[in-house]
Amino acid sequence: xxxxxxxxxxxxxxxxxxxxxxxxxxxxxxxxxxxxxxxxxxxxxxxxxxxxxxxxxxxxxxxxxxxxxxxxxxxxxxxxxxxxxxxxxxxxxxxxxxxxxxxxxxxxxxxxxxxxxxxxxxxxxxxxxxxxxxxxxxxxxxxxxxxxxxxxxxxxxxxxxxxxxxxxxxxxxxxxxxxxxxxxxxxxxxxxxxxxxxxxxxxxxxxxxxxxxxxxxxxxxxxxxxxxxxxxxxxxxxxxxxxxxxxxxxxxxxxxxxxxxxxxxxxxxxxxxxxxxxxxxxxxx
Numbered sequence: 001x002x003x004x005x006x007x008x009x010x011x012x013x014x015x016x017x018x019x020x021x022x023x024x025x026x027x028x029x030x031x032x033x034x035x036x037x038x039x040x041x042x043x044x045x046x047x048x049x050x051x052x053x054x055x056x057x058x059x060x061x062x063x064x065x066x067x068x069x070x071x072x073x074x075x076x077x078x079x080x081x082x083x084x085x086x087x088x089x090x091x092x093x094x095x096x097x098x099x100x101x102x103x104x105x106x107x108x109x110x111x112x113x114x115x116x117x118x119x120x121x122x123x124x125x126x127x128x129x130x131x132x133x134x135x136x137x138x139x140x141x142x143x144x145x146x147x148x149x150x151x152x153x154x155x156x157x158x159x160x161x162x163x164x165x166x167x168x169x170x171x172x173x174x175x176x177x178x179x180x181x182x183x184x185x186x187x188x189x190x191x192x193x194x195x196x197x198x199x200x201x202x203x204x205x206x207x208x209x210x211x212x213x214x215x216x217x218x219x220x221x222x223x224x225x226x227x228x229x230x231x232x233x234x235x236x237x238x239x240x241x242x243x244x245x246x247x248x249x250x251x252x253x254x255x256x257x258x259x260x261x262x263x264x265x266x267x268x269x270x271x272x273x274x275x276x277x278x279x280x281x282x283x284x285x
Contacts, residue, residue, distance in 0.1 A: 014050070015047075015050060015054060015059075015074070016047055016048040016049050016050035016051075016054075017048070017050070018073060018074065019047060019048050019054075019059075019062055019073070020048040020150070022062070022063075022066045022068060022073055023048070023062075023066065024096060024147075025066070025096070026065075026066045026067060027096040027098065027099070027133040027134070028065070028066070029139060029142060029143040029146060030044050030045060030143075030146045031142065031146075031204075033062070033065055036061075036065045037058065037061045037062060037065060039058075045146075045150060048150065049150070049153070049154050049157070056070075059073060059074070096133060097123050097124075097125075098119065098123045098125065098129070098130055098133045098134065098140075099133075099134075099140060099143055099144060099147075100123070101119050101120075101122035101123035102114070102119050102122075102123075102134075102137070102140040102141075102144065103144055103188050103189060103192060104122050104188070105118050105119050105122055106141070106144070106192050106196065107188045107191055107192060110195070110196075111137065111141055111192075111196045111199040112199065114137065116130055116131070116137065119137075119140070138199075138200075138201060141192075141196060141199060141200060142200065142204045142208075144189060144192055144193075145192070145193055145196075145197075145200065145204075145208050146208070147189065148186070148189045148190065148192070148193045149193070149208060149211040149212070151182065151186065151189075152179070152182050152190075152215060153211065153214065153215065155178050155181075155182055156175055156178045156179060156182075156215060156218055157218075158178075159174045159175060159177065159178035160174060160175055160178075160218065160222075162174065167226075167229070167231070168222055168223075168225035168226040168228075168229055168231065169222075169226045169229075169231045169232070169275060169278075171222045171225070172219070172222035172223055172225075172226055172232075172274070172275070172278070173271040173272075173274065173275055174271075175218050175219055175222055176219065176244055176248060176270060176271045176274045177267045177268060177270070177271035178267075179215065179219070179245065179248040179249070180247070180248040180251055180266065180267035180270040180271065181263055181264065181266075181267035183248055183249050183250075183251040183252040183255075184251040184252075184255045184257070184263035184266050184267055185257075185263040186252075187251070187252045187255065187257070190249065190251075190252035191252040191253060193212075193252075194249055194252060194253075197209070197212075215245070216241070216242070216245055219241050219244060219245055220237075220238070220241050223237055223240070223241050223244075223278060224237065226278065227278075231278075231279070232278040232279060233278075233279055233280065233281045234277065234278050234279070234280050234281075235280075235281070237278075240277055240278060240280075243277065244274040244277065244278075247270050247273070247274065248270060251266065251270075
């Protein structure tokens with residue numbers, strides 16, 4: 001929703017998606033943009049996921065930060081300013097080429113084992129070209145984890161909304177399936193998110209850890225609702241919910257997309273297994 005003044009509100013489809021696409025095209029992180037427009041990274045993330053209203057004035061400020069016209073931002077036809085990030089159509093077009101190269105290198109050699117020169121070579125740019133977009137490896141790692149959490153939370157919330165009027169066990173299964181699918185289909189980003197949290201510096205570590213907890217809470221909330229309805233009978237609900245989350249996130253480490261099971265089928269299987277786990281009753285002594 002766009003608000004021109006307190007008395008006028010105009011509905012606009014996918015404004016947040018256009019803001020995020022323009023930010024990624026400009027090669028900017030949530031922190032860089034939020035700092036320039038005077039909001040928190042969390043607020044900007046909500047704007048990009050169409051969870052809050054945004055004023056025309058704020059959209060104008062965002063367009064200026066991205067180096068494009070407001071009309072281009074609103075139409076989704078905006079291009080990055082001169083020197084903006086280029087894209088490789090064979091990769092994830094929602095991320096700058098340099099950031100895709102960093103994902104490739106961090107996955108292969110780890111964060112601490114990767115040099116800026118290796119990222120430059122993978123992106124087919126100069127080392128100076130990498131620094132043109134990102135000031136440090138740390139900034140790239142934060143951008144990767146922000147992108148990971150944005151995509152993950154958006155997917156889970158979307159799956160949850162589609163079954164909002166269904167029984168709690170179906171909502172639980174939908175969230176679990178979405179979590180599993182993300183880790184099976186976006187393995188490199190998910191792998192980095194799991195393995196490199198220790199490398200994130202404050203204040204970003206605390207912020208991203210909070211986003212990770214919010215994913216766990218989605219599972220917990222739906223499981224608690226199903227338990228209250230008498231559908232889930234597992235004796236230790238909290239423990240079981242963490243087992244379920246780990247089943248999903250571990251797909252980033254071992255799932256083979258070239259294998260006999262598709263990412264969709266793997267996610268559906270895990271959702272079924274999770275439901276069965278939640279219906280286990282206390283063993284008789």
